[in-house]
Amino acid sequence: MTSVGPTGTTGTAPREAALRCEGITKAFQGVHAVNGAGFAVPRGLVTALIGPNGAGKTTLVNILSGSMTCDRGQELIGSTDVTNWPSHRIARMGLMRTFQLSRELGGLTVLENLLVAARDQAGEALWNIFLRPGLVRRQERDNIERALDLLETYGLYRLRDSRASDLSGGQKKLLEISRAVMASPSILLLDEPMAGVNPALIERIGGYILDLKRNGVTVLMIEHNLNVVEKICDHVIVLAEGRTLAEGRLSDLRQNEQVVRAYLGEVIDAGTVR
């Protein structure tokens, strides 16, 4: 099993990699969006993926979650090679994701949005509906109970019967995260979970992420808000021009000239970090 952690720049103790990628490359009409990116995400920690716009962060998350295939490279969940698996199979391996612009199943209710994410359900098979109705009903009842608990936790309980399309932007962010959590993921990829969110909600979402970490979920999140990264992330990976530039603790990376030149200087100039 691969161990990741202190490679000179980080103080994190060596940990088993929950997710690992090597030499991931993706080009669009000859232009490389991701160009040989590789890193390991330590199990049970919150890792930030940062980098300037156009660094390939979202493309990489799309590839890791199976929403997009890569041209070259390898992706491992634990020790299983899941390179270019379709996203539903990757989700069933325990890797769930959210999107930069919240996506919801707008025609379904808030509760139904969570129910469809539950894994390994007998009711997914047509014959089970007729041949094992007891099992299907029992699982559905358990799922509803669990979904309602999650909605309570994420403050969406009173909206459980509303159409997801009717939610506000912030509520949709919470719905997305709770839908991902409903699948009992071992790895969660969050694409800018704090983008376009008010400070109070940023605080809440940060708390939810730390709760997930306490429950053993490995989190990889794209984030531009370095205050958030500093507060909740244990490990930081810097991506620039489609490659992994550096990794480690944010405090260490602040001293890294390459990182400051490629990204942090730009962010500090823009006033994102105080």
Added chain:
Amino acid sequence: MVLLAFASVEGGQGQGMQLFWLSVGFGLVTASVLAISAVGLSLQFGITNYINFAYGDFMALGAYFSYALNNELLHLDIWVATVIGSLGMGALAVLLNHFVLAPFARRFHKTFYVLIVTFGLSLVLLNLEYSIWGADVRFFNMSLDRAHHFGPVLLTTSQIIVMGIAVVTMLAVHTLLKVTRLGKSMRAMSDNTSLAMTSGIDTKRITTITWFISGSLAGLSGSVLGITEGNLTPAAGELFLFVIFASVIVGGVGSIYGAMAGALLIGLATEVSAAYINPAYKLDIAFVILIVTLLVRPSGLFARPGRA
């Protein structure tokens, strides 16, 4: 629509009322057939996002399967033959999607190309029916119908069964979509396929199951159409297809409940109008309703974001 049923008016309220109740009875039977077929078409459209112009031929082929089981091969009871024939059509729809439509849909992202393929498939299936069963009118082997009074309306046993089948089918589809995990997955996929996939839904499997259900409903509606019409021809499904389109569009494309409501509206309107004007204009009436609906409410009567 030439129906086996007839109606009578008790109490002698005059010929106008007799005609009205007669046409209401016909309308409910037509609406029943339409509802089954429109829901099947809507389910498939919701998942694949293209209209299947071969759907009318799926109906006819399903009816011929039932006919063959009833009258040519096993001499099964008409209703048993209808169930088996419909499921057979469901299985064939899965194969046709897997080997013909899906490869085109994967290769050509523009819906237009797949539409052309469904047109081609329609012609192939139509000619297949002609080559096997010929152009002659065929008849199901069924016992003589008894008439039953329902207030002023008289319906035959087979018409009542057809209406019962429609009600049970609508309830089953409603339960499938609203209660079962499979139905929720179908609705999720209809809403946003890529998000459904990242939520762990196996969209290929859902597509296969949807084609099976849609094909079975096509076969069922084709069979009950043949039973209510009293005869069977290869072109029957194609002629009926335009009325199905009208029902689906009036209800709101992709909306299952819209398709049910559209079927009721179109079925009743076409049959009641046929009592007062030349029945040859029934199709025109359906399209007048369609045009008026599109002018007043372009997305259809029951369309909402997310469908179903």
